[in-house]
Amino acid sequence: MRTGAVGDTVQEDAIKNGGTLLGADELVLNMGPQHPSTHGVLRVKLKLDGERVRGAECVIGYLHRGVEKIAESRTYQQFAPYVDRMDYVAAVSNGLGYCEAVEKLLNVEAPPRARVIRTILTELQRIASHLLWLGTHALDIGALTPLFYCMREREEILKIFEKYCGARLTTHAFRIGGLQYEAYDTFEKDVERFCLDFERRIQEYVDLLTGNSIWIGRTRNVGVLNAADCIALGASGPILRASGVKWDLRKAQPYAAYDQYKFEIPVGTNGDTYDRYMVRIEEMRQSRLICLQAIEKIPEGAILGKVGKVLKPQPGEIYHSIEAPKGILGYYVVSDGTTQPYRVRIRPPSFINLQALDKMCRGHLVADVVAIIGTLDIVLGEVDR
């Protein structure tokens, strides 16, 4: 429960902008925090003129657990599982970012075999995250079938995770310095089988949605964000690419083993909800190609680099960011020379992308807000941390 009356700040806003509270035909509508289309506990205060949105203010923090504070009283290794609980539908990506950041802080590198397996799992996770996004986003807009299709394929990926490390969602798949577990016997075969089958599956989603006139009507020119606005608002990931910026951290500053594989960066032109859909669909195809290339030749050798059991990085700091499924996921880690991080700052893509909601919603209908929240692909666990 929050102090203050509902809509008070939107009203203050109106006063600041020269209005007297709300206009005669304006009203404030409170959407969430318990609303199926807000993908968790997000509350949006909408200022409406009839059906038109004049402004949207997000109220967040319902899922705040103080992850950054917890980090300061855990050792570097102990904190690793906590990052899985931020973007809990892409836990593997979170773990990769954190482990690589601490490795850089320690000045160690994961061995080549670990890097390749990390890349495969992270790309599978990207597919799984995009599948969950596609299913729920389509469901929000009114298409029921894609959800079942997407969950079906996502299940296959989660089974691979489960076989690999025993967990499906909050995997804690990686360790600082490499991997804890060797790939299981049929790992390559499972990934290959999934990838070969998946091309056909993507085509099913495309057949259902891409040319569908209802889908086009609900997504084209909805929530347009151009490249300049994206950069000014810090929006990254598929949102940035849909606005035409051909930029991906996997290419710009390769990490893990991405420099070894060929893949394209899909871009859009309009920066609308439809383009973001097209970009994510194509990203799944590219992730599939990366996985296929990677399993062809997984280098032999150790999976854990030379890191001690007690990690004491030299005093100093590091900023490391990766291209998570939702955008730039950055870790700023400060060491004071002890076994516990002095400060861990997480740059969450969902939190920063969500800030664009207000700009994207203005002028649209209430029903479009649902489409726009969906297209932002936020996970509240990461927004609130």
Add this chain to the structure above:
Amino acid sequence: MAEEPKPPQSPESPKPESPGAAPAPPAAKPAGAPAAKPAPPAPKSPAPVQVPLDSELTKRYRARFGSAILDALEDRKQPYLVIKAANLAEIARYSRDEEKFDLLEDYTAADWPRREKRFDLVAVLYSFPHNTRLRLKIPVVAQERPSSLVEIWPVANWLEREIFDMFGIEFAGHPDLKRILLPDGWQGHPLRKDYDILQQDSAWVRENLGIESGQ
């Protein structure tokens, strides 16, 4: 890394409180931490990771802003500038317009209670044209009210609200500075080092949730 140049001074040189430089030993680890040692630099520790930086980029900054650039360092191959809070806005604007750091990738803070300037604001800048990053570190005291960067990078809006929420640093010129993750009526700023990990605003919890704290 082996090719790092030898630093001109040893890590033991008496400069522990210099703002933005190598972190001083921790002032107070939260209670419950296993006997936090003040981490004295080992006598045979390898070359320190912070080295003074003298690149083309820092030369341009120094030429332009002179004494407002307090220090230019490199930590594990990542450059950062320590700058005066008074010049934050103009340095930020110059970084965006002239040096093409068009993205404010992240903006956060760290608390160093024993320093004269208690907080470090840390801005991570990214340049799309050059594909490089630069960190700006701005040592501030709690009441200093550094200028807001919202006009320069609109993304700073929520980031500054989060810093205000977690550290209690206010920004001059922010359009709507209020808490973002914690409830509006909450007392205290949790990411300050003197805020214990088990601490919470029990009055708020009792009043609004109807339960006792420390569940």
